[in-house]
Amino acid sequence: MASALLAFIATLCLSCTCLGEIHNRRETVPDKQVCEYLWPGSHSRVVAPRDGNGGYVIRSALVDQLDGKYTVGHQYTVDLVGLVDQYEGFIIQARDRWNEGLILGSFIPLDTSKAQTIHCLGNDHGTVTHKSKDPVSVQSFIWQAPPTLEGSGEVNFVYSVMQSSLQYWVRLNASSPVLTYKDAQTDGVSPMDAPCPAAPSPSAVYRFTATSSSDCVQSSCDYFLGIRTNDNDPTYLDFMLEGSTLGWVGIGFTKTGTMEAADVLGCIVHLTSSVVSIVDDWNIAGGHYDVRDSIQNVCPHSASYSNGRIQCVFSRQIITNDTAQDVPMNGSYYLLYGRGDSPTDSSPPALTNHGAQLIPPISDGMVDPATIQGNRSENRGDEVHSVMVRVHGVVMTVAFSIFGVIGIFFAAWMKPVLVQNNWWFQIHRAMMISSLLLGVFGFMCIFVAHQHSPFRGHYGLVSLDNPCDIIHFTWGIAIMVLLVANPIIALFRCKPNAPRRWIYNLIHGVIVGRLFELLVLANSCLGFYLLGGGACAMFYIYLFFCIFTVVTNIIIGLAVSFASHGSEDLPALVRTIQLCGSVCRYGRGYAKLDLNEEDIRSLLGDTTDKKDMKLLTMAIRWVTFCFYAVISVTALLIVIVMVTQTIPSS
Numbered sequence: 001m002a003s004a005l006l007a008f009i010a011t012l013c014l015s016c017t018c019l020g021e022i023h024n025r026r027e028t029v030p031d032k033q034v035c036e037y038l039w040p041g042s043h044s045r046v047v048a049p050r051d052g053n054g055g056y057v058i059r060s061a062l063v064d065q066l067d068g069k070y071t072v073g074h075q076y077t078v079d080l081v082g083l084v085d086q087y088e089g090f091i092i093q094a095r096d097r098w099n100e101g102l103i104l105g106s107f108i109p110l111d112t113s114k115a116q117t118i119h120c121l122g123n124d125h126g127t128v129t130h131k132s133k134d135p136v137s138v139q140s141f142i143w144q145a146p147p148t149l150e151g152s153g154e155v156n157f158v159y160s161v162m163q164s165s166l167q168y169w170v171r172l173n174a175s176s177p178v179l180t181y182k183d184a185q186t187d188g189v190s191p192m193d194a195p196c197p198a199a200p201s202p203s204a205v206y207r208f209t210a211t212s213s214s215d216c217v218q219s220s221c222d223y224f225l226g227i228r229t230n231d232n233d234p235t236y237l238d239f240m241l242e243g244s245t246l247g248w249v250g251i252g253f254t255k256t257g258t259m260e261a262a263d264v265l266g267c268i269v270h271l272t273s274s275v276v277s278i279v280d281d282w283n284i285a286g287g288h289y290d291v292r293d294s295i296q297n298v299c300p301h302s303a304s305y306s307n308g309r310i311q312c313v314f315s316r317q318i319i320t321n322d323t324a325q326d327v328p329m330n331g332s333y334y335l336l337y338g339r340g341d342s343p344t345d346s347s348p349p350a351l352t353n354h355g356a357q358l359i360p361p362i363s364d365g366m367v368d369p370a371t372i373q374g375n376r377s378e379n380r381g382d383e384v385h386s387v388m389v390r391v392h393g394v395v396m397t398v399a400f401s402i403f404g405v406i407g408i409f410f411a412a413w414m415k416p417v418l419v420q421n422n423w424w425f426q427i428h429r430a431m432m433i434s435s436l437l438l439g440v441f442g443f444m445c446i447f448v449a450h451q452h453s454p455f456r457g458h459y460g461l462v463s464l465d466n467p468c469d470i471i472h473f474t475w476g477i478a479i480m481v482l483l484v485a486n487p488i489i490a491l492f493r494c495k496p497n498a499p500r501r502w503i504y505n506l507i508h509g510v511i512v513g514r515l516f517e518l519l520v521l522a523n524s525c526l527g528f529y530l531l532g533g534g535a536c537a538m539f540y541i542y543l544f545f546c547i548f549t550v551v552t553n554i555i556i557g558l559a560v561s562f563a564s565h566g567s568e569d570l571p572a573l574v575r576t577i578q579l580c581g582s583v584c585r586y587g588r589g590y591a592k593l594d595l596n597e598e599d600i601r602s603l604l605g606d607t608t609d610k611k612d613m614k615l616l617t618m619a620i621r622w623v624t625f626c627f628y629a630v631i632s633v634t635a636l637l638i639v640i641v642m643v644t645q646t647i648p649s650s
Contacts, residue, residue: 035120035127036324037291038091038160038171049170049291055084056161058092058174062143068097068154070105070145078107078141078157086135089162093120093127094143096151100294100324103127104155108142115139158294170291196299197233197315204228206240208372210337212361218242223337225251227369235318236299237329237369241267242311245339249310252283252336253327253369257362259283262336263327265298267312269305276303278314282325293325318370330370335363388449393531393643395442399435400479400520401542401636405549406629407431408517411509413556414625417618436483443480468530475523482516521546528639538642545635548628556624560617 059079062070070076080090096102106125109115113132120127128141145155157174206226211218218224219242226240243249250266252259264281278300280293297320303312318329327333363376410418411428418424486508493504525546528539 034091034118038093038158049168053172054161054163054167054169056080056082056087056090056159056163056169056172058157058159060143060157060174062155063157063174068156070153070155072145072149073147074145075108076143076145078143080139080141080159080161082137082161082163085163086137087161087163088133088135089130089168090139090159091127091129092141092157092159094155095158097154097156098152098321100158100322102151104150105146106144108144110140110142115141171294173294197230197236199301199313199315200228200231200238204231204238206238208369208374208376210335210363210376212243212337223249223339225335225337227372229370230315236315237318238301238313238315239265240311240313241265242309243339244309245269246308247340249312249339250281250336252338253329253333254283254336255327255331255333255366257334259336263325264336264338265314265316266338267303267310267314269310274305276305276310276312278303278312280316280326293322295320295322295325297322297326330368332366332368334366335369337361337363385449388445389531390643392442392445392449393527394640395438395445396527397524397636397640397643399438399442401524401545402633403431403435403438404483404520405517405632407435408513409553409625409628411513412553413560413621417621432487436487439480439483443476468526472523472526472530475519475526479516479519479523482512482519486512486516521549531643538639541635541639541642545632545639548631548635552624552628556620559620559624 057080059081060076062068062076062078078092080087080092092107094104094107096104101121103121103123103126106123107117107128108125109117109128109131114130114134114136115128116131117125118127118129130139143155143157159172159174160168160170161172162168206228208225208227209218210223210225211221212223213221216222218226221242222244224240224242226238228238230236230238239251241249241251246269248266248268250264252262252264254260254262256262260283262283264283266279266281268277268279269275270277278298280296280298282291282293297317299315301313301315303314304310316329320326320328407428407430410424410431414427415424418427489504489508489512493508494501525539525542528536528542531538
């Protein structure tokens with residue numbers, strides 16, 4: 001029971017670690033995430049930021065009346081206001097309106113118990129953030145303009161707000177540059193400050209194309225990408241995106257081989273109007289969610305949606321003036337070929353999560369968008385990787401959470417009711433052998449999956465790109481070691497009535513067996529968290545299974561102990577005390593503690609009728625097992641179905 005309780009505590013601690021709030025983890029987040037991207041790092045793998053501004057706005061005469069034009073050396077009052085709800089956390093920077101990499105002036109918090117300034121990007125007091133987690137509706141600051149003119153002479157307050165651990169908004173703008181560029185379906189977000197080139201002709205030839213399959217043509221491919229150099233202005237690249245989707249198609253450019261720090265261009269269809277928007281997005285370092293660029297460095301030329309297919313044509317400068325959110329297109333990058341089936345009606349439109357069924361293929365190696373040529377089919381076996389990861393999850397769930405946990409349950413609690421022909425042992429052994437064989441197979445699946453990953457050369461043996469991956473892999477190794485070690489230990493067990501048999505029971509059942517169960521519960525919970533990309537439904541269902549397993553073991557342990565005065569469990573406990581006493585006394589106290597079962601019963605005053613006690617404990621064990629088996633297997637089957645439904649079709 002103690003081991004089961006530890007499993008419960010470890011699972012809760014694991015969940016709290018992976019779902020930690022920004023307040024507790026801000027000091028561990030890289031400076032670039034907080035200072036440059038204003039991103040709450042603890043949410044990078046949990047939930048996406050919310051659309052819009054949530055009713056959180058900056059109020060200042062500098063913004064509302066002076067259009068950001070400040071007077072050097074002057075002070076201005078700045079308020080962060082929650083028009084609808086209170087907020088717990090925030091971060092605000094004053095940046096040059098036309099150069100987001102330049103932080104201007106300094107902040108002076110009016111209430112130093114609730115706000116503080118931090119050093120960011122060479123400016124000691126140019127960033128202000130919360131100091132207290134107490135919810136507030138308004139926070140006020142003084143912004144001190146720089147003593148001399150810097151940059152354009154215009155300031156824009158950029159900020160992020162956290163209402164709660166699951167509700168937050170990233171990189172909001174108090175004001176946006178007003179430009180004269182024609183807004184061709186960019187939904188009001190600020191376009192770039194540059195003239196656009198002429199659109200490519202409908203018959204233009206693209207020097208590089210990528211398709212979802214080698215045997216499809218552009219009009220029939222699930223995904224199509226074309227890249228060419230613009231005929232009229234060679235400083236621009238022309239893009240064509242087309243695909244079968246209910247939501248969006250996109251192309252990402254990344255140095256890491258993942259969504260982290262990726263520059264993303266996409267075309268989104270609106271839910272009700274079928275209007276297609278062309279957007280310029282990005283993913284922060286450490287994050288897996290799109291954030292809208294504050295400057296839309298795209299030149300939309302055409303966009304359409306018909307019969308479930310999006311097609312859009314647009315241009316993008318090879319090198320833009322947005323160095324913080326756009327990558328130069330004359331470098332080497334992995335290409336992410338993405339699409340998603342979730343439509344949107346949000347404003348601005350959002351590139352929603354692609355989901356497990358549409359995990360984007362990635363280019364086989366890094367390419368230079370400015371010079372790349374040829375035709376490619378990027379359906380290179382990523383489906384095998386995706387399927388094998390999910391096979392790993394299903395097999396490990398069956399092997400450990402069903403066979404392993406129930407096998408341990410029979411050994412721990414069902415021996416007295418299945419003594420005849422050692423049925424408890426036969427079931428226990430069959431369950432654990434099945435757990436071992438399936439566990440080895442499932443363990444191999446993840447390595448097979450990684451061999452079909454485009455990042456196998458980048459990551460090594462397995463993908464260890466974040467702390468949760470490392471923990472999951474390390475605990476998985478430990479589980480396999482324990483699973484293999486225990487049957488080997490069983491080969492050297494002594495006879496049931498041997499004087500030292502309790503030592504084997506302690507090692508085999510309590511230490512190795514319960515440690516195996518603890519790690520299975522914690523690691524499987526973490527595995528579903530990783531597989532679902534965060535705290536998803538299957539994670540919560542499995543977390544329920546973990547808690548239910550712990551509670552069931554505690555209940556049956558207490559019930560049996562009360563019913564039988566511990567007659568089945570206390571001998572092993574006393575022997576354990578004997579061992580501890582021997583160690584503490586360097587072997588001198590063992591004989592004094594040499595109690596037998598009759599002595600234990602006498603000390604406890606056990607006068608209960610053995611027949612009645614046996615019937616009662618049998619009923620407790622069988623009822624508990626049946627109830628536990630039905631609830632647990634049902635929950636696990638739901639989890640398995642949820643996993644298998646996300647496997648992409650080949």
